[in-house]
Amino acid sequence: MLRRLKSFFNNLSVGQKVMTVIIVEVISYSMVTTIAISQIHIVGVEVKQMADVYLPLFSATATIRQKIQEGRLNLMEIIFVGDRVVYDKEAEETYLAARVRYEDENTGINEQVSSAEQLIKNSLLQDGSEDRLLHRYSDGLLDKLSEVRQANRIHYKRVEKVFRHVEDGSFLMGMETLGEVAASEAVLTGEIDLLVAELETIKKASVEYAVRVEQIASGFTILASIITVCLVIIVVFIIVRRNISRPLHMLTDTIKSFSALEEVIETESEKNLMRRHDELGMVSRSFNKLKHDLSAQGRALQDAKEEAERANSAKSQFLAAASHDLRHAPARHADVYRRPAPEGA
Numbered sequence: 001m002l003r004r005l006k007s008f009f010n011n012l013s014v015g016q017k018v019m020t021v022i023i024v025e026v027i028s029y030s031m032v033t034t035i036a037i038s039q040i041h042i043v044g045v046e047v048k049q050m051a052d053v054y055l056p057l058f059s060a061t062a063t064i065r066q067k068i069q070e071g072r073l074n075l076m077e078i079i080f081v082g083d084r085v086v087y088d089k090e091a092e093e094t095y096l097a098a099r100v101r102y103e104d105e106n107t108g109i110n111e112q113v114s115s116a117e118q119l120i121k122n123s124l125l126q127d128g129s130e131d132r133l134l135h136r137y138s139d140g141l142l143d144k145l146s147e148v149r150q151a152n153r154i155h156y157k158r159v160e161k162v163f164r165h166v167e168d169g170s171f172l173m174g175m176e177t178l179g180e181v182a183a184s185e186a187v188l189t190g191e192i193d194l195l196v197a198e199l200e201t202i203k204k205a206s207v208e209y210a211v212r213v214e215q216i217a218s219g220f221t222i223l224a225s226i227i228t229v230c231l232v233i234i235v236v237f238i239i240v241r242r243n244i245s246r247p248l249h250m251l252t253d254t255i256k257s258f259s260a261l262e263e264v265i266e267t268e269s270e271k272n273l274m275r276r277h278d279e280l281g282m283v284s285r286s287f288n289k290l291k292h293d294l295s296a297q298g299r300a301l302q303d304a305k306e307e308a309e310r311a312n313s314a315k316s317q318f319l320a321a322a323s324h325d326l327r328h329a330p331a332r333h334a335d336v337y338r339r340p341a342p343e344g345a
Contacts, residue, residue: 028228035217035224053123053134054203057141060116061196064148067105067112068188074102075159079178082162082171095166106156113149117142137202144195151191155184251287 077098084091120138161177254270274284 024232028232032221032224032228035220053119054199054206056119057116057199058196058203060112060119061192061199064109064112065189065192067108068185068192071102071105071109071159072185074098074105075162075181078102078162078166082166085166085171086169099163102159106152109152110149113145113152117145120145134202137198137205140198141195141202144191144198148188148191148195151184151188155181155188158184247284251284254287 075098078095081088081091081094085095086092120134120141123134124138158177158181162171162181165171165173165177250270270284270288274281274288276284
């Protein structure tokens with residue numbers, strides 16, 4: 001696999017190699033960006049959950065507390081006219097109006113509790129991750145809301161006793177129930193305080209969780225960026241060194257050591273380089289052809305030189321022989337003339 005990958009990479013041009021390195025770098029940074037975005041998404045989900053769930057729950061508790069206070073004011077108005085309702089028409093009208101308002105406030109408290117419970121349940125259904133803070137605290141919140149509803153139900157039953165005493169004219173006899181009403185209201189207010197305390201705990205935990213995730217995301221992103229840059233530098237160094245610098249050095253050394261009068265010997269490295277389909281392979285093949293051409297020309301020149309030397313040597317020998325003959329030719333002719341005539345001539 002590694003050999004195939006190396007062969008494939010060697011067949012790429014230098015421009016394609018550079019583009020491959022750029023693509024690797026882009027992919028690396030894309031992975032880092034994806035990781036950072038995923039961490040940011042986690043923080044965003046937590047912030048969105050805080051905005052969509054926690055803040056409405058805080059608003060619901062504030063509304064419940066306000067309705068309790070308004071109900072107390074209506075109850076005080078009823079107590080103020082309670083002993084005159086049976087015989088005073090104006091007091092009766094005041095009582096009826098205050099009771100309607102009190103019951104509306106009580107209904108509003110129950111509606112706020114139900115709305116808060118439904119909000120939590122819907123959020124749990126929409127958010128499938130069990131790692132969210134809402135999943136950890138949902139049971140506690142639902143229990144607190146249930147306790148608020150129960151406390152409000154008990155409080156309303158005690159207030160209804162006051163209503164019955166007012167309507168049957170025994171208000172003064174039912175004054176002792178006011179203590180029970182005050183006690184049940186205190187219990188209801190205490191349950192609201194516990195619910196608010198639970199929400200404050202979740203809010204604090206949510207902020208700490210978001211900050212922690214943000215710190216982890218930042219640290220991981222920085223670490224991943226450093227690792228990515230180091231890997232890219234290493235990859236570029238290996239690619240440049242093994243696929244560009246080393247072949248260039250080999251070609252340079254071959255050029256320096258090449259002699260046209262010597263036989264061309266192709267090393268295995270040169271053969272591998274010539275088999276490449278990139279620019280270096282083209283240069284290597286061209287240089288190899290040039291070496292063979294120069295070697296052929298060198299051999300031809302060497303043969304011509306040797307032939308010329310042989311011809312020059314033969315010429316020198318001929319001229320030497322001719323010169324020798326010319327120097328000795330007059331002496332031979334003189335001997336012929338001085339030779340005595342034969343007898344009887």
